Amino acid sequence: MVNKIESATLRNGVRMPMEGFGVFQIPESDCKEAVLNAIRTGYRLIDTATSYKNEEEVGAAIKEAIEEGIVKREELFVTTKAYIQEMGYENTKEAFARSLKKLGLTYLDLYLVHMPLGDYYGSWRAMEELCGAGQIRAIGVCNFDSARLMDLCYNAKIRPMVNQIERHPHYQRLSELEVMKSLGVQPEGWAPFAEGIKGMFTNPVLQKIAAKHGKSVPQVILRWDIEQGVIIIPKSVHRNRMEENLDIWDFALDANDRAEIATLDTGRPSMLDCSKPSEIDRLYDYLNHPILTSLS
Numbered sequence: 001m002v003n004k005i006e007s008a009t010l011r012n013g014v015r016m017p018m019e020g021f022g023v024f025q026i027p028e029s030d031c032k033e034a035v036l037n038a039i040r041t042g043y044r045l046i047d048t049a050t051s052y053k054n055e056e057e058v059g060a061a062i063k064e065a066i067e068e069g070i071v072k073r074e075e076l077f078v079t080t081k082a083y084i085q086e087m088g089y090e091n092t093k094e095a096f097a098r099s100l101k102k103l104g105l106t107y108l109d110l111y112l113v114h115m116p117l118g119d120y121y122g123s124w125r126a127m128e129e130l131c132g133a134g135q136i137r138a139i140g141v142c143n144f145d146s147a148r149l150m151d152l153c154y155n156a157k158i159r160p161m162v163n164q165i166e167r168h169p170h171y172q173r174l175s176e177l178e179v180m181k182s183l184g185v186q187p188e189g190w191a192p193f194a195e196g197i198k199g200m201f202t203n204p205v206l207q208k209i210a211a212k213h214g215k216s217v218p219q220v221i222l223r224w225d226i227e228q229g230v231i232i233i234p235k236s237v238h239r240n241r242m243e244e245n246l247d248i249w250d251f252a253l254d255a256n257d258r259a260e261i262a263t264l265d266t267g268r269p270s271m272l273d274c275s276k277p278s279e280i281d282r283l284y285d286y287l288n289h290p291i292l293t294s295l296s
């Protein structure tokens with residue numbers, strides 16, 4: 001079962017699949033099999049990060065999928081991210097080389113600044129150079145609010161092509177999507193299901209819309225994202241759910257559905273709030289700072 005996944009065209013002309021497979025919180029032991037199954041199911045975009053500590057397993061799955069003839073390298077779109085302690089010009093150059101090696105690749109499709117923290121301006125200069133040298137096809141950021149994103153755009157030679165942000169029916173961020181559109185930055189939503197918290201999968205509004213279309217709640221959520229121009233990267237270790245999450249290209253929501261989903265917006269993040277000092281502490285502590293020793 002492979003439905004045709006549509007693509008977005010990034011500002012530099014690179015085509016990026018509108019749906020991909022996220023590997024956050026997939027344990028190292030399960031990651032290779034999960035990514036192989038995702039590729040077998042039809043996913044072509046794989047989203048990892050140094051902080052997920054599974055780049056080697058992602059790389060092993062890609063190698064096997066290519067060797068088995070399931071896919072060619074150029075058909076895949078591989079994303080990884082530099083974490084806070086990898087920020088700064090030199091650090092990011094080294095981090096990029098380390099990630100590429102772990103992934104077993106000769107180039108990256110998309111490289112992202114993971115958090116809007118640390119010396120990301122230095123990192124951006126490094127990423128611009130790597131992009132200009134053809135080692136990365138597209139560069140972008142994650143978790144940048146509109147003000148930070150605009151500031152980076154004012155100071156960049158190459159503007160971010162993608163901003164990967166928390167986005168789901170409980171945190172819809174429509175005005176931020178408008179700003180991204182005006183800047184030519186492609187939105188990519190992480191945690192499309194908010195990891196299932198706060199009753200996302202049993203929400204009565206979403207259940208009613210799903211029943212109306214003969215689809216599931218996850219499928220309605222993913223379709224809603226796509227129709228708002230947001231790239232999605234759902235994560236599942238279960239093959240049947242991988243298939244379910246990919247089976248969203250044969251139906252459309254209507255104006256009533258959109259109006260009902262709009263009522264679910266709380267206007268607040270469910271997962272990550274970079275405006276909170278306690279959250280900044282937590283992010284810097286992640287992986288028992290300093291990350292560079294644990295990631296090397």
Ligand SMILES: NC(=O)c1ccc[n+]([C@@H]2O[C@H](COP(=O)([O-])OP(=O)(O)OC[C@H]3O[C@@H](n4cnc5c(N)ncnc54)[C@H](OP(=O)(O)O)[C@@H]3O)[C@@H](O)[C@H]2O)c1
Pocket residue numbers: 021022023024025047048114142143164165189190191192193194195196201218233234235236237238241242244245
């Ligand atoms: N840039 C950032 O800061 C950032 C932050 C977080 C995440 N991300 C990226 O975004 C990706 C997706 O976000 P996420 O993994 O946090 O959360 P998510 O995709 O919203 O939710 C994943 C959870 O939903 C379950 N699930 C998936 N499909 C399902 C289905 N059809 N029915 C029922 N349950 C289903 C999964 O369980 P099973 O696995 O057991 O099926 C898992 O518990 C990540 O993997 C990562 O690549 C980026």
